[in-house]
Amino acid sequence: MSATSARPRVGRRLPTKWVTIALFLLPALALYLVFVLFPVVQAAHYSLFKWNGLQPLTDFIGLKNYQVALASDTFITAVSNNLLIIVLSLGVQIPFSLSLAVLLNRRFPGRAVFRLIFFLPYVLSEAITGVVFSLLLQPGALVDSSLNGVGLGGLVQDWLGDSTVVMITLFVIISWKYFGFHMILLMAGLQGIPHEIEEAALMDGAGRWQAFRYITLPLLGPTLRVSVFLSMIGALQLFDMVWVMTGGGPLNASTTMAISMFKAGFKNTQMGYGSALAVILFAFGLVLALAYQRLVLRRDVDGAVTAFG
Amino acid sequence: MTTRLRLLGAMSVMALLFGACSGGGATTAPSVAPSVAAPSVAATEAPSEAPASQAAAPVTIEWWHISTSDPGKTVFQGIADAYMAAHPNVKINITILENEAFKTKLTTSMQSGQVPDLFQSWGGGIMAAQADAGMLKDITADVASWKDTINPGALSIYAYKGVQYGIPWDMGMIGVWYNKALFTKAGITAPPATWDDFLADVSKLKAANIVPLAIAGKDMWPSMHIWTYLALRSGGGDAMAKMVQSGDWNTDACKAAGDQVVKLNALDPYQPGYKAATYDNEAAAVGNGKAAMEVMGQWAPAVQAADSTSKTGLGSDLGWFPFPTVSGGAGAPTDGVGGGNGIAVGKNASPEALDFLKFFNSVENATKINAANIGLSPVIGTESAITDPNLQAVLAGRGAATFMQLYLDQATSPAMGTAINEATIALFDGASTPDKVCQAITDAAATQ
Numbered sequence: 001m002s003a004t005s006a007r008p009r010v011g012r013r014l015p016t017k018w019v020t021i022a023l024f025l026l027p028a029l030a031l032y033l034v035f036v037l038f039p040v041v042q043a044a045h046y047s048l049f050k051w052n053g054l055q056p057l058t059d060f061i062g063l064k065n066y067q068v069a070l071a072s073d074t075f076i077t078a079v080s081n082n083l084l085i086i087v088l089s090l091g092v093q094i095p096f097s098l099s100l101a102v103l104l105n106r107r108f109p110g111r112a113v114f115r116l117i118f119f120l121p122y123v124l125s126e127a128i129t130g131v132v133f134s135l136l137l138q139p140g141a142l143v144d145s146s147l148n149g150v151g152l153g154g155l156v157q158d159w160l161g162d163s164t165v166v167m168i169t170l171f172v173i174i175s176w177k178y179f180g181f182h183m184i185l186l187m188a189g190l191q192g193i194p195h196e197i198e199e200a201a202l203m204d205g206a207g208r209w210q211a212f213r214y215i216t217l218p219l220l221g222p223t224l225r226v227s228v229f230l231s232m233i234g235a236l237q238l239f240d241m242v243w244v245m246t247g248g249g250p251l252n253a254s255t256t257m258a259i260s261m262f263k264a265g266f267k268n269t270q271m272g273y274g275s276a277l278a279v280i281l282f283a284f285g286l287v288l289a290l291a292y293q294r295l296v297l298r299r300d301v302d303g304a305v306t307a308f309g
Numbered sequence: 310m311t312t313r314l315r316l317l318g319a320m321s322v323m324a325l326l327f328g329a330c331s332g333g334g335a336t337t338a339p340s341v342a343p344s345v346a347a348p349s350v351a352a353t354e355a356p357s358e359a360p361a362s363q364a365a366a367p368v369t370i371e372w373w374h375i376s377t378s379d380p381g382k383t384v385f386q387g388i389a390d391a392y393m394a395a396h397p398n399v400k401i402n403i404t405i406l407e408n409e410a411f412k413t414k415l416t417t418s419m420q421s422g423q424v425p426d427l428f429q430s431w432g433g434g435i436m437a438a439q440a441d442a443g444m445l446k447d448i449t450a451d452v453a454s455w456k457d458t459i460n461p462g463a464l465s466i467y468a469y470k471g472v473q474y475g476i477p478w479d480m481g482m483i484g485v486w487y488n489k490a491l492f493t494k495a496g497i498t499a500p501p502a503t504w505d506d507f508l509a510d511v512s513k514l515k516a517a518n519i520v521p522l523a524i525a526g527k528d529m530w531p532s533m534h535i536w537t538y539l540a541l542r543s544g545g546g547d548a549m550a551k552m553v554q555s556g557d558w559n560t561d562a563c564k565a566a567g568d569q570v571v572k573l574n575a576l577d578p579y580q581p582g583y584k585a586a587t588y589d590n591e592a593a594a595v596g597n598g599k600a601a602m603e604v605m606g607q608w609a610p611a612v613q614a615a616d617s618t619s620k621t622g623l624g625s626d627l628g629w630f631p632f633p634t635v636s637g638g639a640g641a642p643t644d645g646v647g648g649g650n651g652i653a654v655g656k657n658a659s660p661e662a663l664d665f666l667k668f669f670n671s672v673e674n675a676t677k678i679n680a681a682n683i684g685l686s687p688v689i690g691t692e693s694a695i696t697d698p699n700l701q702a703v704l705a706g707r708g709a710a711t712f713m714q715l716y717l718d719q720a721t722s723p724a725m726g727t728a729i730n731e732a733t734i735a736l737f738d739g740a741s742t743p744d745k746v747c748q749a750i751t752d753a754a755a756t757q
Contacts, residue, residue, distance in 0.1 A: 052722075054419055054442035068756075138590075139582035161526060161584030163740070247527050250584045251735050266413065268724035269438065 040282060047276035052269045065276035074252045075277065078260045081167060082284075085174065085235040085256075090228060093175045097182035098224070102212070104183070105190045115187075119180040126177070130244030133173050134160070160246050163253030170242055170254055177241070178234065182227050189223025190216070222300045229292055236285055257281045366398060368661045371425040373404045374652075375411045380681040388674050392665050399661050419444050424655035426662040430475050432466035432651055433719035434726065439653070445474040446654045451663045452476065459670065462713040463687035467651050475653035476666055478675065479684025481607030482647035482706045482713070483534050483632070486699075490626045491519050491601040500630035502642075504542070504569060507633045511578045514601050521576070523591040523600035524737060526584035529730035530718055531591055535573075535604045536733045536746075537646050537717050538632040539566035545639035546712030553720055556754030558747045562639075567743020569635065570736050584738055592616040596623060604632065606647070607685050607703050629699040631706050644712040648719060650684060721754075728753030 047066070050059040069075045104115055121129070136142045137159040144156045159169045193216060201211045217224075239258035242248065248255035248263065255263075261281060265274025372389070376382050382405060389401040404425070406414060411429060418424065424444045430436050439445050449472055456464060456473070463480035467473060487500065492510075495517040501507040514521040524532040541549050544562020552558050580586065580594045592609070594600040596617030603609065614622030634642045652666060668674065675686035679694035685704055686694075692708075695701055707713075718726030732749040735741035741749075 052438055052442075053416055054438055054444065137585075158582060158584060161582055161586075166585075246585065249527050249529075249734075251738060251740055252731070263727065264724075266416075268727050269416070269435075269722070270724050 040279075043275040043278045043282070045275075046272055047279050049272045051272035053265075053271035054269075059272075061272075065273045066280070068273065069276055069280060074255060075257070075260050077252055078248075078255045078257045079284075081254065082236055082238065082256050084167060085171060085238060086232050088171050089175070089231045089235050092171075093179055094182060094224075094227060094231060096175070097179045097227070098186055100179070101183045101186035101190055102216070105187055115184070119184055121177045121179075122181040122184075124177070126240035127244050129173065129177050130241040134245050137169065161250055163250050166246060166250065166254045170245065173245075174235075174238070174241065178231070182231065185227050185230075186220065186223055189220045192223075193219045225297055225300060229289075229297065232288060232292070233285065236281070236288065257284070368399050368659050370399060370401045370427065370659065370662045370665060371404070371655075372401055372652075373406060373411065373415070373425045373428040375406055375408050375429045376683070377405055377407055381683045384677050384681050384683060388669055388677070389665075391674075392668050396661070396664075399665070401665065424657060426655050426658040427652050427666065428655065430467065430651045430653035431648060431719050432475065432477070433648075433715050434722040435719070436467065436474060436653055437469045438722065440469050440472070440474050444656055446656050446658050447472050447474070448476075448654050448663060448666075449473040451660075452667075455667055455670075458672070458689055460687035460689065460707070462707075462710060463649065466648065466715050467653065475651045476670055477649055477651040477687050478670065478678060479607075479649035479651070480647065480687040480707060481649055481685045481703050482645040482710065483538070483604060483606045483716075484703060484706060485602055485604050485630050485632060486595065486609045486613075487602045487628050487630065488595065488598060488600075488623055488626055489628045490623075491517075491598065492628075495519055495601070500628065501633050504539070504633045504635045508572060508576065511573070511576050515576060515578065520580045520594070520600040521578040521602060522573075523580045523586075523594040523603045524583050525586045525588045525591040526734055526738060527586060528588045528591075529734040530716075531588055531603065531605065532737045533718060533730050533733045534646055534716065536566050536570055536736065537714065538604070539569045539635060541644050541646060541712075541714055542632065542635040542640040543569075543638040545641070546644050546714070548639065549712075549714050553714075553717070556751065556757065558750040558754065560747070563747040563750070564743045565635070565638070567736055567746050570733075571743065574737065574739055579737075588612075589616050593618075598623065598626075607649075607700060610697070610699060611682070627699060629702045641711050643706075643709050644714075645706060645710045646714045646716065647707060647710070648716045649687070722757055725750075725753055725757060 046057070048060060048062060049057050050061050050064075051057055100118060104111055104118070124132075138144075139158065143159065147153055147156050157165045157169075160166055197219070198211050198215050201215050202208075206214070237258055238256045239262065242254055242256055243259060243262070246254045248259040257277065258281065261274050261277035264270045264277055268274075374381075374385060376385055386403065389403060393399055393401055415425075415428060419439065419442065436445070452473055459477065460480060463477040464473070466480075467475035467477055485500070491514065492500075495510070495513045497510050497513055501510050511521040524535070526532075540552075540562045543565035544552075544560065548560065548562045552560055552563065580591070580600045582590075586594075589612070591600075591603055592605075592612040593616040595603045595609075596613030597619075610622060610627060613627070614620060617623075631642065631645075634640070652669070654662065654666065670688055672688055672690045675688035675691045676694045678684050678686045679691050682697070682700075685700065685707070687707075692704055695704055714720065717729050721729065729750055732741065732746045732753075736743070736746050
């Protein structure tokens with residue numbers, strides 16, 4: 001209020017305005033500094049030490065933890081598993097969600113019921129999903145007996161125990177859990193597109209596919225790009241469900257960066273090494289987020305965030 | 310419309326970016342977060358530093374244990390209540406934590422310099438790290454007058470570099486738990502005494518369409534104990550102690566153990582889905598009569614019962630025999646792999662805390678632990694309270710032990726423990742070789 005009230009002396013307006021802004025930002029800023037930036041800096045600091053979390057920080061080893069991480073087969077597997085989930089999410093999960101969103105955007109009886117059913121898995125916690133699927137995937141349990149029942153017994157696998165199958169199993173479950181979320185997001189985007197435009201295109205002689213490809217898809221762009229971004233960040237942070245179902249096994253075949261980090265820090269009490277893994281994961285997230293924002297999201301957020309960079 | 314969408318997009322991107330940051334950073338938060346230790350821990354420091362010899366001075370003892378369920382919970386509380394009744398100036402504050410929560414909370418608490426006076430410990434590598442960090446009290450002199458009442462093998466697990474830091478209240482030995490009915494069905498008349506007999510019995514069980522052995526690929530440690538026993542039987546106690554101490558596992562004993570596992574693997578003896586199985590899956594397989602054997606510690610009957618469909622386990626069909634000997638091996642049949650539970654003493658513990666520890670380990674109280682089936686007390690003179698014939702057999706094995714190796718994943722540092730578990734499970738999964746296992750463990754030891 002004071003900033004906008006008519007005061008004769010112009011010189012005082014600017015500082016007052018900034019003081020007000022600073023005061024309003026202070027609580028959030030303080031929380032952000034204490035709980036986000038400070039731990040990040042702390043982790044970077046710890047990552048330069050060999051430290052078990054109990055003794056004083058004295059054993060400075062420079063970048064050795066990073067060297068060990070980048071030379072570790074387990075961590076390389078973790079990184080490639082994260083990347084695999086990103087690629088599969090973008091290649092399979094998002095297109096699937098998109099086609100369902102387009103389908104459920106049409107008017108037909110029972111549409112609300114389908115929307116509800118498809119969205120339901122997203123409401124479950126990851127840990128509960130993990131426990132439920134662990135039970136379903138037990139040898140001879142529901143999944144196996146269903147496949148046997150419909151004569152597809154040949155497809156039965158050691159779903160979580162075979163190191164060549166486990167990542168695909170996990171991906172299917174992750175997709176089952178999250179496709180509904182992306183579907184709802186994309187449906188909201190579709191509803192923001194005026195019907196008249198598609199109608200006009202159809203009147204002008206465009207086919208259904210052409211209308212979708214050249215009208216709907218470009219107009220859905222901003223939503224789709226956010227959906228892709230969410231999916232990538234989620235895949236990068238993958239932890240809960242995998243931890244519950246396989247613990248990163250068998251033989252580290254389904255480990256992820258977050259699992260490697262948790263195991264190093266809290267199971268093996270290698271806090272220094274775990275911090276190094278945390279910093280690497282953070283760097284992945286940051287680079288991905290910034291690059292995506294600069295290169296892909298720029299058109300959506302032009303004049304907002306990118307103005308600072 | 311578009312402006313709003315854009316703004317929304319921008320905001321969500323910023324939120325996500327921050328979210329991503331906090332995701333990376335939050336993982337280290339527990340290590341730097343302000344102490345989550347109960348404020349009462351701080352309160353104990355004052356009394357314990359004051360001269361506490363006067364009987365009237367009020368003293369508080371902080372005790373953290375992990376017996377979240379009965380009968381342990383009630384028995385422990387009862388012992389504490391009895392002590393407080395006899396010593397009105399002493400207040401014992403019990404904090405009960407779930408196993409994993411306990412480990413996290415203890416570490417966080419220690420990082421801020423706060424240590425409970427008495428807390429759950431398994432001895433071995435973690436206790437050694439706590440001692441190195443100066444978190445534990447040297448109680449060697451305090452227990453000198455009454456330590457002879459405790460089984461010396463069990464007591465030694467809570468000593469490090471010649472200094473006593475804690476006291477055991479439960480000590481058992483790993484052996485083979487088997488289903489007598491399934492053995493009879495397969496035509497096996499007596500438990501195997503040698504590894505060759507064991508392999509022959511596995512074949513007989515297979516021939517009778519019975520799963521011979523349950524292990525747990527996800528949790529890894531159950532099969533690690535089989536491998537440890539094979540190394541111990543092949544090389545003997547001295548060779549085992551030398552491998553643990555020197556970190557050189559490229560030995561004959563280590564390779565011989567691997568060779569025996571390969572022989573076992575060739576018989577395809579494990580339950581379906583063992584590669585992804587948890588220990589609870591394993592216990593359920595045995596408790597439900599779906600698998601004939603598991604190699605496990607003294608807690609096996611209780612867990613089998615809890616995880617079985619009937620909630621009662623195998624009952625009188627359950628039997629126990631010591632791990633078989635390996636022909637030509639240097640190990641004695643009485644050498645064992647074992648471990649249990651104990652109480653470690655924090656650096657600020659008062660004389661009252663140590664007096665309570667003595668009271669806790671008195672024959673009278675230790676008998677309660679045995680009688681309620683909470684554990685197998687190592688206090689001499691409490692054995693008669695064990696009535697279950699299988700647990701009596703475990704107890705006899707413990708009593709006769711000529712060498713006792715603490716569980717390998719606890720005797721060493723946690724990182725070493727993980728390395729041993731991961732190396733050995735790869736062997737049981739058929740994805741490694743005996744040589745590779747020994748090399749992997751040696752490599753891990755070199756980075757410690």
